[in-house]
Amino acid sequence: MAGTSDLDVAYVARLARLTLTEAEARIFQKQLEDVLKYVEKLRHVDVTGVDAAAHALPVFNVFRDDSPRAWFTAKQALSNAPRQANGLFVVPKVVE
Amino acid sequence: MIGTDLPALSIADLQSLLSRREISPREVLDALLERIDTVDGGLGAYLSLDIESAMNEAEHSNVDCPLGGIPIAIKDIINVMGQPCTCASKILHGYRAPYDATVIQKLRGAGAIPFGKTNLDEFAMGSSTENSALKLTCNPWDLSRVPGGSSGGSAAAVAADAAFGAIGSDTGGSIRQPAALCGVVGLKPTYGRVSRFGLVAFASSLDQIGPVTKTVRDAALIMNAVAGHDPLDSTSLNEPVPDYTASLGKDLHGIRLGLPKEYMIEGIDPQVRDAINAAVKQLNSLGAEIVDVSLPSTEYAVAVYYIIATAEASANLARFDGVRYGYHTENPKDVLDLYGRTREQGFGPEVTRRIILGTYVLSSGYYDAYYLRAQKVRELIRRDFANVFHKVDALISPTSPVAAFKFGERAADPLQMYLADIFTIAANLIGICGISVPCGFAELDGHRLPIGLQLLGKPLDEARILQVAHNYEQSTDWHKARPPIYSAAQKPKS
Numbered sequence: 001m002a003g004t005s006d007l008d009v010a011y012v013a014r015l016a017r018l019t020l021t022e023a024e025a026r027i028f029q030k031q032l033e034d035v036l037k038y039v040e041k042l043r044h045v046d047v048t049g050v051d052a053a054a055h056a057l058p059v060f061n062v063f064r065d066d067s068p069r070a071w072f073t074a075k076q077a078l079s080n081a082p083r084q085a086n087g088l089f090v091v092p093k094v095v096e
Numbered sequence: 097m098i099g100t101d102l103p104a105l106s107i108a109d110l111q112s113l114l115s116r117r118e119i120s121p122r123e124v125l126d127a128l129l130e131r132i133d134t135v136d137g138g139l140g141a142y143l144s145l146d147i148e149s150a151m152n153e154a155e156h157s158n159v160d161c162p163l164g165g166i167p168i169a170i171k172d173i174i175n176v177m178g179q180p181c182t183c184a185s186k187i188l189h190g191y192r193a194p195y196d197a198t199v200i201q202k203l204r205g206a207g208a209i210p211f212g213k214t215n216l217d218e219f220a221m222g223s224s225t226e227n228s229a230l231k232l233t234c235n236p237w238d239l240s241r242v243p244g245g246s247s248g249g250s251a252a253a254v255a256a257d258a259a260f261g262a263i264g265s266d267t268g269g270s271i272r273q274p275a276a277l278c279g280v281v282g283l284k285p286t287y288g289r290v291s292r293f294g295l296v297a298f299a300s301s302l303d304q305i306g307p308v309t310k311t312v313r314d315a316a317l318i319m320n321a322v323a324g325h326d327p328l329d330s331t332s333l334n335e336p337v338p339d340y341t342a343s344l345g346k347d348l349h350g351i352r353l354g355l356p357k358e359y360m361i362e363g364i365d366p367q368v369r370d371a372i373n374a375a376v377k378q379l380n381s382l383g384a385e386i387v388d389v390s391l392p393s394t395e396y397a398v399a400v401y402y403i404i405a406t407a408e409a410s411a412n413l414a415r416f417d418g419v420r421y422g423y424h425t426e427n428p429k430d431v432l433d434l435y436g437r438t439r440e441q442g443f444g445p446e447v448t449r450r451i452i453l454g455t456y457v458l459s460s461g462y463y464d465a466y467y468l469r470a471q472k473v474r475e476l477i478r479r480d481f482a483n484v485f486h487k488v489d490a491l492i493s494p495t496s497p498v499a500a501f502k503f504g505e506r507a508a509d510p511l512q513m514y515l516a517d518i519f520t521i522a523a524n525l526i527g528i529c530g531i532s533v534p535c536g537f538a539e540l541d542g543h544r545l546p547i548g549l550q551l552l553g554k555p556l557d558e559a560r561i562l563q564v565a566h567n568y569e570q571s572t573d574w575h576k577a578r579p580p581i582y583s584a585a586q587k588p589k590s
Contacts, residue, residue, distance in 0.1 A: 009452055
């Protein structure tokens with residue numbers, strides 16, 4: 001298992017699309033290093049030949065009929081949009 | 097019904113008065129709203145009430161339905177059409193649910209009235225409800241202490257007779273632990289037993305919806321209404337739903353209860369330990385056989401949980417981007433700025449911490465060391481329980497190692513808060529059912545603080561743990577005790 005010093009909170013926050021202040025990054029760095037140190041105990045468990053767990057009662061191949069049914073109208077789907085126009089969500093420009 | 101304190105009634109007693117037309121749904125709702133008005137200023141259990149719709153539903157409710165005319169409080173992480181669903185987060189500011197969750201449709205189908213939304217730790221992440229970005233909820237037994245969490249509002253409301261029953265969600269103990277700390281009953285059903293369609297997802301392989309109630313029978317009554325298969329939740333189990341009240345009242349002869357030696361750890365409050373030991377004796381005297389068992393992987397459960405839960409949360413909470421609903425930052429300079437600042441401003445510290453941890457354990461180069469390894473240890477935990485369930489029908493433990501703690505006592509150290517979930521987490525990791533039932537009081541600073549007994553059952557064996565819990569409950573008076581906030585509310589208004 002990786003050493004805890006590998007965690008770079010500022011970098012991971014960018015991956016997670018979170019804009020942290022330096023002060024926040026410093027606090028989280030310390031707190032999360034404590035948590036990572038705690039979870040290091042898993043390094044000592046012998047998991048040779050153990051498959052990753054799924055669920056208590058495994059269910060496979062869950063399908064339902066591919067049939068039309070009543071669902072949200074565009075108006076309902078947009079009912080909570082902070083910004084909308086012409087029946088669409090509005091986002092900042094993403095192409096030049 | 098002059099002389100009856102309506103809000104103090106159980107759902108079962110209320111249902112019987114309603115179906116005999118001795119009281120009307122409107123009288124019930126009025127009495128409950130008056131109680132909320134009296135106590136909730138000091139308690140802080142509710143985030144919103146939809147009084148107008150509730151009045152309308154009370155006028156038209158069919159009291160011959162199983163829960164006809166009975167108001168039920170809903171944890172504010174479940175969508176109820178037309179009502180806010182804040183998840184106690186600033187990021188869902190202004191959101192109104194455009195649909196009913198399946199559990200709400202089922203409650204309505206049984207005649208219940210989902211009239212109000214209760215406080216929680218933001219996105220159900222926490223064990224004290226202190227992580228709510230919107231409100232402080234107090235423990236009705238001592239207002240300077242936490243109600244537990246994350247379903248703290250639901251448990252506090254039920255304990256203070258400010259709700260007849262409530263719906264919570266349990267990802268690592270979030271129904272059972274607040275139920276224990278507030279002195280009420282909380283059931284986490286088997287993973288997949290209750291549809292989660294319309295529950296805002298936190299950790300999808302762990303989340304489950306269940307009832308918080310005054311009595312075990314009431315939990316069974318709510319389960320009868322909400323359990324069952326739902327094509328809109330691909331993890332829901334297509335298995336028949338029994339009548340959960342049918343096993344209540346059957347005696348405990350022939351039932352074997354396991355006492356895991358790893359659960360009587362150091363760090364358990366001595367008063368909690370004494371109460372559990374007394375409950376074990378009581379269960380034994382009621383006819384249950386007590387068997388010592390071992391769950392050797394127990395010490396790894398919290399570590400496994402905080403890798404898996406945060407990993408899943410980091411993926412689930414990616415949807416909050418300021419585009420489709422809720423809060424969004426002003427004047428973003430580009431789309432990444434919109435995402436980054438909306439999320440930083442909208443999420444509180446615990447949610448941010450968990451997203452960062454979850455992103456890290458899933459990131460390239462660390463996935464195998466953390467996430468994959470945690471999933472394998474999770475399998476070892478599952479094998480422990482599978483072995484033990486060959487020998488016993490259910491397991492007994494404290495629900496929480498301590499009674500309600502003071503505000504701020506654990507909030508500064510996330511790891512200490514995580515360890516509060518040590519007895520409840522395994523049930524979520526392996527998908528089994530569990531219930532917390534009141535089993536005594538700790539005396540702290542002159543306050544009586546409730547203690548919860550946890551029973552863990554096999555997958556889909558809710559009827560069995562309800563039977564054991566009911567038998568125990570009916571042989572004690574713990575569930576009849578009422579918190580001081582209740583007595584204060586009883587004083588005549590000046």
